[in-house]
Structures are given as structure tokens and as C-alpha cells.
Amino acid sequence: MIFDTSRADLRITAGLPSQFPRDPLPQIAFSGRSNVGKSSLINALLGRNALARVSSSPGKTITVNFYEIDRKLFFVDLPGYGYANRSKESQRVWQNLTDGYFTRNPNRDLLKLVLQLVDSRIGATKDDLTMIDWLTKTGVPYLIVATKSDKLNKTERAAAEKNLSELAAKSGAPAPVFFSSKTKEGKDELLSGIASALG
Numbered sequence: 001m002i003f004d005t006s007r008a009d010l011r012i013t014a015g016l017p018s019q020f021p022r023d024p025l026p027q028i029a030f031s032g033r034s035n036v037g038k039s040s041l042i043n044a045l046l047g048r049n050a051l052a053r054v055s056s057s058p059g060k061t062i063t064v065n066f067y068e069i070d071r072k073l074f075f076v077d078l079p080g081y082g083y084a085n086r087s088k089e090s091q092r093v094w095q096n097l098t099d100g101y102f103t104r105n106p107n108r109d110l111l112k113l114v115l116q117l118v119d120s121r122i123g124a125t126k127d128d129l130t131m132i133d134w135l136t137k138t139g140v141p142y143l144i145v146a147t148k149s150d151k152l153n154k155t156e157r158a159a160a161e162k163n164l165s166e167l168a169a170k171s172g173a174p175a176p177v178f179f180s181s182k183t184k185e186g187k188d189e190l191l192s193g194i195a196s197a198l199g
Contacts, residue, residue: 017100032117034080
């Protein structure tokens with residue numbers, strides 16, 4: 001599928017599964033822990049500076065944001081997980097909303113790919129591994145994206161590539177893509193992967 005990334009708008013900020021749009025458009029979801037760089041990645045892919053808002057307070061916002069791209073597909077920004085200071089009530093809201101996206105999404109069959117973001121400086125956390133395991137077991141197609149790659153030195157980069165490549169291979173996922181919102185490393189590769197997933 002060919003789509004114009006310059007034609008993108010925030011369609012809806014959903015705080016409840018019942019608010020998810022019912023338009024029969026394919027969906028590309030962005031998953032990862034709080035402050036891993038989901039908004040920065042979305043902005044970079046779309047060539048925009050602030051369409052997806054980069055929060056200065058990670059974990060505060062618990063919504064699923066649907067960005068309509070060229071009237072052909074949705075980029076779906078899922079709420080970040082793993083925020084230590086989140087209250088039990090906030091954790092319950094997060095779980096209900098995220099579970100709802102995967103189980104009560106009216107267009108669940110149109111979810112074509114999950115970009116599973118992992119901070120390349122930290123590696124896969126326990127929460128990341130839980131999410132990857134769930135995606136693997138449920139058969140949801142996903143691609144591991146190692147964010148903030150520009151912050152790694154040569155030795156750190158080699159170690160991150162080794163660890164994440166082994167994780168992807170073990171899970172049967174494609175090779176991870178290293179991405180930097182600063183240098184735009186990985187942008188073209190991710191857009192190609194998205195286009196391939198869309199068919």
C-alpha cells in the first residue's frame with residue numbers, strides 16, 4: 001500500500017474501548033514502556049514535529065490515540081506501560097484500555113503490525129518481554145524497534161544488536177530495527193516494513 005505520510009491528523013483520543021473508531025482501515029500499533037519514544041517515532045515517520053505530543057510527564061496520560069494517515073490507515077499510539085509511579089487505579093485503567101484494544105477493538109482483524117519499542121540503551125525490560133511473549137503467543141505480527149540508537153557508543157551498539165537480535169530470533173520475529181528520532185536512522189526501513197505489512 002502506498003500512502004502519503006504528510007496527510008495525517010489525530011482522529012480520536014480514546015479513553016474507553018467503546019470510543020475506538022469503527023472505520024474499516026488497517027491499523028499499525030505502537031507499543032512500549034513510558035518514555036521509550038513512541039510519540040517521537042510517530043512524528044519522525046510522518047515528517048511532523050508535534051502531531052504526536054511528547055509528554056514531559058511519562059505515565060500521566062492513559063489513552064489510545066488514533067492518527068488517520070491519508071484516509072487509508074491508522075497509526076495507533078498505545079499508552080506506555082511500566083511507569084513505576086502509576087497508582088493502582090491508573091494501572092487498572094491502563095490494563096483495561098490496552099487489553100480492550102487487542103480484544104475489543106471492532107477492527108481487531110485489521111491490526112496489521114505492532115511496532116514494539118525497546119529502549120536500546122536499556123534493552124528489553126521485564127514488561128517488554130511480557131508484551132513480546134504475549135504478541136508471539138497470540139500470533140499478532142510485530143517488529144522490535146530499538147529506539148534512541150544515536151545515544152549508543154560503538155560497544156553499546158554491538159551489545160544491543162546482539163541481545164535484541166537473539167530475542168527476535170528466539171521469538172520468531174524479524175530482525176530488530178534500530179531507530180533514532182534525531183538522526184532518522186531506521187525511518188525508511190520502518191516505512192518499508194509498514195508498507196509491506198499493509199500489502
